[in-house]
Amino acid sequence: MPALPEKFLLAFIPLFVAMDPVGLVPLFLNMTQGVERPHRERIAWQAIITAAIVAVGFMFLGRWTFRVLGISVGDFQVAGGLILLVLASRDLLRTRASEEQLPEDFGIVPLGLPLIAGPATLTTLVILMDTVGFGYALTSLIANLVFVAMAVHYADWLAQKFSRTGLRAVSKIIAMLLAAIAVSMIRRGWRAT
Numbered sequence: 001m002p003a004l005p006e007k008f009l010l011a012f013i014p015l016f017v018a019m020d021p022v023g024l025v026p027l028f029l030n031m032t033q034g035v036e037r038p039h040r041e042r043i044a045w046q047a048i049i050t051a052a053i054v055a056v057g058f059m060f061l062g063r064w065t066f067r068v069l070g071i072s073v074g075d076f077q078v079a080g081g082l083i084l085l086v087l088a089s090r091d092l093l094r095t096r097a098s099e100e101q102l103p104e105d106f107g108i109v110p111l112g113l114p115l116i117a118g119p120a121t122l123t124t125l126v127i128l129m130d131t132v133g134f135g136y137a138l139t140s141l142i143a144n145l146v147f148v149a150m151a152v153h154y155a156d157w158l159a160q161k162f163s164r165t166g167l168r169a170v171s172k173i174i175a176m177l178l179a180a181i182a183v184s185m186i187r188r189g190w191r192a193t
Helices: 004-019 021-031 037-069 073-093 107-116 119-131 134-153 155-192
Strands: none
Touching (some): 004 021, 004 119, 004 134, 021 155, 037 107, 119 155
């Protein structure tokens, strides 16, 4: 049986990769260009609160939803993995010229849902509840949301220190890890069905 810190890390790392706080920084900066700092802070909190409510709600209602819809965790893993693979591929192949400009007020959708609490995060939470338990899954979710909050709060400072190009490079690496996790989710889901 894994030790307590190891169980926390087993929950924390997949959620960190799924939420991608570092990758959110250039996205957040691009989407909020020209927006006053207080409004940006409000958008960030709106996104984090939305992601937290959706994720915790899914932790409680995810299994029930599966039963009602007649789907298994394996089915959800395959579907979530496919969506995640598409999102990761899009992030890996997207160039600066093809990036979309989103509306200024995007705190709830798409920043909170599905960018922070997307299919990868929700699928990961369901799996983590089986593998490490509710407490570790919830604790790692809260810790990751704190990282997201810090990343968007210090987005300007991070952009100055690492440059937007550097942040985008880190984001591409994280997208590659996300693609690998997506393939793993599809493989595990396929075996489970």
